[in-house]
Amino acid sequence: MALPDTLPRLRRGPVVLRAFEERDAGLVVSAASDDLIPWITTVPTSGSRRDAVEYIARQHSRLKSxxxxxFAIADSETDAAVGQIGLWLRDIDEARATTGYWIGPGHRxxxxLTAALQALTDWALTLDEVERLQLFVEPWNEGSWRAAERCGYQREGFLRSWQQVGQQRKDMFxxxxxSGAPVPTDS
Structure with missing residues (x-):
């Protein structure tokens, strides 16, 4: 399947991956208070509703650009947003895509996370352009790298001083x- 020009709606277990909506601004506001999310994402640090709505608009522009x-990660029963996950295409001309994600405070x-990452991974690996899907995780973030491992990702290495996070360079796994590698089923 080729890269779609619309955002699909993906479902797996307790989550639905869907487009952000203005009603999700409260989640973005709560994420602004997290110690890490604003430093490694484009979530605004202000915590204002106006900035949260602008963040949501930027999420819609990602596909157009x-x-x-x-995707907003939403609870499959309530459709309330609990986080964000993306498939980033900066290196798609080399058959590589990257994923990144966050789960809002109070929803961890x-x-x-595991359901959302599995849904995104299953979908991304059906795309003709994606041969390799990768992600970068700080070594201390055990919940994140364990979720990646549960979804079939393999740790390839330790990248020293890989990414600027706030005022410091951080190491990353x-x-x-x-594509073509076996993807585990629900565990």
Missing amino acids: GAGYS RRGY VYSIL
Whole structure:
């Protein structure tokens, strides 16, 4: 399947991946208070509703600009947004895509991240242009890298001083999964 020009709606277990809506501004406002999310994403640090709505508008522009697909992670029963996950296409001309994600404060440790990452991975690996899907995780973020491993990603290495996070350069683990590699089923 070729890269779609619209954002699909993906479902897996307790989550639905869907387009952001203005009603999701409260989640973005809550994410602004997190110690890390605003430093590694474009979530505004202000915590204002106006800035949250502008963030949501930027998520819609990602597809139009060719940057990638930005999904709200929503609870499958309530459709309330709990986080964000993206498929980023900066290196798609080399058959590589990157994913990144966050789960808002108050919504963690409920299986949302693993389900969302598995849904995105399953979909991304059906795209003709994606041969390699990768992600970068700080070594201390065990919840994130364990979710990646549960979804079939393999740790490939340790990248020293890989990314600017706030005022400091941070080390990252690099994980990947390849097209054609077996993807685990629900565990």
